[in-house]
Amino acid sequence: MLEVHVLASGSDGNCTVIQYDDEAIMVDAGLSYSRTHKLMEAEGIDESAITALLVTHEHADHVGGAGPIARKLDIPIYCNPATFGSFNHGKSEYVMTQTLQRFGVGEFSVLPLPTLHDAADPNAYNITVGGKNILIATDTGAFTFPLRQALADADFAIVEANYDQKMLRDGPYPESLKRRIESDHGHMCNVISAKEIKDTASNENRKIFLGHLSKHNNTPDIARETVARITGIKRYKLDCLEFMGDTRTVDV
Numbered sequence: 001m002l003e004v005h006v007l008a009s010g011s012d013g014n015c016t017v018i019q020y021d022d023e024a025i026m027v028d029a030g031l032s033y034s035r036t037h038k039l040m041e042a043e044g045i046d047e048s049a050i051t052a053l054l055v056t057h058e059h060a061d062h063v064g065g066a067g068p069i070a071r072k073l074d075i076p077i078y079c080n081p082a083t084f085g086s087f088n089h090g091k092s093e094y095v096m097t098q099t100l101q102r103f104g105v106g107e108f109s110v111l112p113l114p115t116l117h118d119a120a121d122p123n124a125y126n127i128t129v130g131g132k133n134i135l136i137a138t139d140t141g142a143f144t145f146p147l148r149q150a151l152a153d154a155d156f157a158i159v160e161a162n163y164d165q166k167m168l169r170d171g172p173y174p175e176s177l178k179r180r181i182e183s184d185h186g187h188m189c190n191v192i193s194a195k196e197i198k199d200t201a202s203n204e205n206r207k208i209f210l211g212h213l214s215k216h217n218n219t220p221d222i223a224r225e226t227v228a229r230i231t232g233i234k235r236y237k238l239d240c241l242e243f244m245g246d247t248r249t250v251d252v
């Protein structure tokens, strides 16, 4: 049994748990321990099965709860040294990883991939387990070549669809922030995300989950509509979190 639990995705917090039989790993911990604990309980996740916390980059929506969660669950934080040096993790145990160097955690084989984002050494994660490929790729202004390859090979992929271009331009953010988001080292809009999904579509069974939607500059409907129109994927097949506090469990 392989399940991906998306507990939170977006600038209020990111947290995903990947469960394979009785083993699990967590990717990012942007919520507090108590909030994460409640969500895991609601999703039926056995906290004691989690053996590692993988961190993508040091922004608060990804590491806000990392230190306390790693210590409460008594698990090490895995990330590259530039990332580990860029946030407050208290006295958590640490396992050093390197971008593009594969490592193992129990049954999971993990390849950290470079993303383009305004952080120290940001990574996406390509996780292979039980013969399936999972990709978690958010917080990137564009897709790098290894990201494209991983997206093509994925059975399940969380792909960032952060903003709708018109909503961002007409929206309330200051010009400097709009420019940061739109830059190659910011976030991906629905259209760019859709093009990457379309250009890598060879596996008919690949499941796409749209991640890190902005609550000011996007809506689930607009994201799904745009990606469906450009990729030709049926709308109902494009999943995403619908509202604050929503969670999803996907069978891979």
Ligand SMILES: [Zn+2]
Binding pocket: 010, 011, 014, 059, 061, 062, 139, 212
């Ligand atoms: Zn983020």
Ligand SMILES: [Zn+2]
Binding pocket: 057, 059, 117, 119, 139
């Ligand atoms: Zn970020």
